[in-house]
Amino acid sequence: MTYILKCPKCGNVSKEMGPNYLCEKCGTLLEYVYDYENIDFNFEATRNGNIWRYEKILPNIRRRITLGEGGTPLKIAEDLARKIGLKTIFLKDETLNPTNSFRDRAAALMVSQALDYGYKKIVCASNGNLGASIAAYCAKAHIHAKIIVPKATHIGKLAQMFIYDAEVVEKGETLDDSLIFVKRLLTDKNFYDATAEHNSLTIEGQKTISFEMQKDVLQ
Structure with missing residues (x-):
């Protein structure tokens, strides 16, 4: 380790x-x-095309779920750079992840770890992107997803959750209200908590953005 x-x-x-x-x-x-x-930082010698290429600096997870997240393009925004007086601006296009969000990187790790620990149910408080990501990866892993959302969650994100057959529960006016409800649900020890604010794998998955950017900029 x-x-x-x-x-x-x-x-x-x-x-x-x-x-x-x-x-x-x-x-x-x-x-x-x-x-x-x-x-050993020779990442390209391991896996290609998704975040698991960085397994050497990710937590130890054996049962790895992927939908092809990561490897998104880094684009040069010439007009924007010129307009605000900078030499170069790079934009990382995370909309090309499986559910169109950078949150897919974290979802891949969390759902994989849930499989590792033998969980059959995942709960997540979200007001959009992470809920859709968790729903998609749970569908891939055949795990039940219960997504707790606040009232104002965008209908497009709700549609993604429903498409992936997640159980969607509306609780409260704000994300904080949904977070409180998740904590109550966790008295049921059968739930894996994939809420961003409660799970350290959120940052672990999303940090792979910086690894990809460094590689692309140097090239």
Whole structure:
């Protein structure tokens, strides 16, 4: 293992606890901290076309679900750069992910980990993109997705969730209301929590954007 789970607030080092990513001492969301000095960064020699090419600096997950997320193009916005007086502007087109969102990167990791731990149900509070992503990856993994959404969630994102056969429950006026409801649901230990605010894999999946950008800019 080339990483530890560490609390950014109190410094407590915790063992990996599956979907429970809150520090047992202070309740802060834990972070993955990697031993970069002992990692081989030859990513292209592993997997191609999705985020699992970066497996050496991702959490250890064996049952890997993918819909082809990642590998999105980096485009040069010449007119925009000229208009605001910059030499170059690069735009990363994350709309070319499977559900048209950068959240697919996180969903791939979370649903894969849920499979690893034997979960059959996933719950997620979301006001749009992540809910659609979790629904899609759960459909691929044959896991039941329960998405808790606030009242104002865009109909287009709701449609994506329904298309992937997710159970969609409207709770509250805001995302905070939905988050509170998810915490109540988690008294049922059969749910894996894929809510962005509760799960450290959110950042782990999304950090792969920066790895791709560095590679593309250098080329």
